[in-house]
Amino acid sequence: MPRVESGVAARDRPRADSRLRPPRHASRLSVPTDPSHQSARRCPIATVAGSGNSTAQALQFAESYVTEDLVLRTARALAHEVGVDAVTPGAGAALRLLAAAGNARAVVEIGTGTGVSGVWLLRGMRPDGVLTTIDVEVEHQRIARRLFQEAGFASGRTRIITGRALDVLPRLADGAYDLVFVDAEATGFAACVDAALRLLRPGGVLALNGALAGGRIGDPAARDVETVTVRETIKAIRESEHWVPALLPVGHGLLAAVKG
Numbered sequence: 001m002p003r004v005e006s007g008v009a010a011r012d013r014p015r016a017d018s019r020l021r022p023p024r025h026a027s028r029l030s031v032p033t034d035p036s037h038q039s040a041r042r043c044p045i046a047t048v049a050g051s052g053n054s055t056a057q058a059l060q061f062a063e064s065y066v067t068e069d070l071v072l073r074t075a076r077a078l079a080h081e082v083g084v085d086a087v088t089p090g091a092g093a094a095l096r097l098l099a100a101a102g103n104a105r106a107v108v109e110i111g112t113g114t115g116v117s118g119v120w121l122l123r124g125m126r127p128d129g130v131l132t133t134i135d136v137e138v139e140h141q142r143i144a145r146r147l148f149q150e151a152g153f154a155s156g157r158t159r160i161i162t163g164r165a166l167d168v169l170p171r172l173a174d175g176a177y178d179l180v181f182v183d184a185e186a187t188g189f190a191a192c193v194d195a196a197l198r199l200l201r202p203g204g205v206l207a208l209n210g211a212l213a214g215g216r217i218g219d220p221a222a223r224d225v226e227t228v229t230v231r232e233t234i235k236a237i238r239e240s241e242h243w244v245p246a247l248l249p250v251g252h253g254l255l256a257a258v259k260g
């Protein structure tokens, strides 16, 4: 059982960053009880599809098909508190599936956040697998480190690197990884995909979160920078001879592609 406590009412919790920083002597995490984070669990695509229709209901059902335990709910609640948009349960379950299907031992994650996707990935990886996870925000990674610990993963199972993805990725070894998960700024997608092609072994898997650009991807009138960047990136992957892709309608859209 994970050692995660629930308890302190939201109104009693100090505001600002200090509320996320447990006392140094505290070995356990508190589960924030603010119910507003639950909105983050709704399927963004289902929201776009509209409520009450069968497509939205089916997508919502798919999102809740695999449920999250206390560790994941805690990581999600903390993500909400620090303003991180964590993967949805449906996307998390898909990541776990991809890691398990590939018997992944070495995984790179770009965008640690508070550890939601990291826990899902680790749960699909081999028991001796190592997750290398990169984020620019020390505070996010501090929370994620504690969550990985609370989830029962030995410290050797994670390599947590603070820095900008495009500065860190060149230091990682060619062809040494089974899965690369990209979940940071869309404007960096193309460079991350290039890096993934170098880092993955043949048969390794790229997973790109946010591939539906918040539902705007199919709207030709949507020409904002993020949507255009995502559109161009997923088109390039589809047309590349290096990838065998599929776009999964979970969460914000998870583009999965096997390196051929």
Ligand SMILES: C[S@@+](CC[C@H](N)C(=O)[O-])C[C@H]1O[C@@H](n2cnc3c(N)ncnc32)[C@H](O)[C@@H]1O
Pocket: 079, 084, 085, 086, 087, 110, 111, 112, 113, 114, 115, 116, 117, 118, 134, 135, 136, 137, 140, 163, 164, 165, 166, 183, 184, 185, 188
């Ligand atoms: C959407 S959140 C990641 C959520 C996480 N994957 C999860 O599901 O729990 C994006 C994260 O990427 C980080 N980030 C943004 N730009 C980055 C960059 N250029 N390099 C590394 N990390 C970056 C942010 O600090 C943030 O924590």
